[in-house]
Amino acid sequence: MTVIDTQNPDVLAEVAVAADEPAAFGLIGEFDNVDDIIAAANAAREAGFKKMDVHSPFPVHGIDEAVGIKPTVLPWIVLLMGLTGMTTGLILTTYTMGVWQEPGFLPVNFEPYEYLISGKPYNSLAAFIPVIFELTIMFSAYTAVFAMFLLNKLPMLHNPLLKSERFRRATSDRFFLMIDARDRQFDAEQTKAFVKDMHGCRAVEIVDV
């Protein structure tokens, strides 16, 4: 642990400079077509970069393999929540419409209500299907949306990449290879040269935190 001599003005100035100097967040290389960005992502992955990503205005086919993205777990979460929705619907309808032995300790709010209508059976599963079905869909669809955003760590209202003027075209017509500064192999100068030499690379920029 270094002890800072707070009496010495020279040392203080040095500390201030070090604090002002922003750490790099990552490096972005700009490309303008699909072929080049796929080739660039492949090259970076083969060079051993792990913490990297591609930013594109639309989903690019073949980019998952190039970046090395594993299939998402999302469909399983949706299936699980869909089944939960179905069970909820089943319990809600059959319990509240049914005739049950009163357990005695339930408050009146949770007691089932027996509707006798045209002598129809209390437990009429066929008539409950629409409600069960809609709840299944509701649970799964909500999960598909919210789980997708959460797995993507969105909403993320601060992202250093958005500070780059150049990066604004990532949602319009440019493709960016992003190499994270936290990657073991990341070295500002060498990585910059590596990306700069890639085919079709239009610009390289180091983004600060």
Add this chain to the structure above:
Amino acid sequence: MAAIHPGSTIPTVETDNTVDDPRRRAPLVTGGLDFTGVTDTVARVATSKPTRLWWIGFVILSFMALGFFSFIGYLVVTGVGIWGNNQPIAWGFPIINFVFWVGIGHAGTLISAILFLFRQNWRTSINRFAEAMTIFAVVCAGMFPAVHVGRVWFAYWLFPYPNQMGMWPQFRSPLLWDVFAVSTYASVSFLFWYTGMVPDIATLRDKAKSRLGQIFYSFLALGWTGSARHWHRFEKAYLLLAALCTPLVLSVHSVVSFDFAVAQLPGWHTTVFPPYFVAGAIYGGFAMVLTLAIPCRQWLGLKHIITMRHIINCAKVMLGTGMIVMYAYSIEFFVAWYSGHHFEQFVFRNRPLGNYQFGFWLMVWCNCVGPQVLWIKKCRENLFWIMFAAMHVNVGMWFERYVITVTSLSRDFLPGSWAQFHPTWVDICWFICSFGLFGSLFFLFLKFLPVIAVAEVKTIMPEAHASHGHGEHEGHAKEAEEPADTASQPSPPADDDTTQPEGA
């Protein structure tokens, strides 16, 4: 464009993509637009100042929407006597309008979900505003049954929640199924719409010039940066949503039809109702899509993205579903005769010949006769005739619901309880004002949100695929592995098998 002989590769600026040439895919984005062009075309609408036309339209529609809510206020302080509803016609305008509006919504979900699963690429240009139409139509639809319960302040009793009265809703009732179906449909459609829009809102965030606009879009875009990892999950979620919305949309109008079909009333108690209602909903919905798309593409300068091919495809879907609706009309009459059911036969004789024959024949004219002009190719390629057909369907589908609801109720089993239905001025004005609610929401959408699914449209452009692999060349797209020489050019060149024109 007519001067180009078949097979010519001379690019033209005004591409005619309505011709079907089996040797190549018709381009869905014309006018020489590349990725930048598509972004700018759509972002221009949101980043520019509202035009005078927009203000005039918006102010008028907002006043109508205000009128809509004023009528609800009038209802609350006065009572349901302000409507023409009576005994036995207890459903009247609120339910007719509900079915009318919720039906319109179905075309939006059909375009966004079902056509997505069927890989109909042309849907990408129109799905965004068709979905917006769905949501605003469902907003209008939801208002009517909510206030039709009479004591509006107890509308929350429709939902199952543990309460001190020890009551639960009646889960065997189709009206309660409706509560679940419509609320699921409204909220899931909204999520589907918003999820699909997040990447495009991010586009607007990056294009916005004003500080307020940047904050507004940043907030809605949730920090979207187009990361490949995000796209991967996004596409999966989108596919799952499409797969979930497909049975959902079919179930919603089926459940709406159960409101009628489960009742014992002659003219309602029919098994054909669910498919008949779904087909009718899509028929009416596509008419509304066309009614909105044709002026919008003109005003917002989107003719190169919503091309003539898109309009013609919608017209064809409308024509097709119209045939299903006509078939359902005739099968209803056949079954009434074939069933040998005295009351059923009476109701179906009463419809064309009885006290509501005006409504019935108007429905037949608008739904079965007018739109048939679209069989003629010349009419199908002419915006006037497409609008002509769509307007017929808009009117006809409202009258269809009128005929179903009112004729059956007014002439039930006992002649002693027969009555005539007379809509009051409140009924009529309230219905007209619901267009104001729909329209003002739609105007806000047109101005402030991405009208076109920008990201999705880009995926269907030939440049979006590696090595331009498309059409018959898809098989050996991989062999062009050596670096393409398109890197330094802002837009890729049109190669042999693309009709994408280059430059203007």
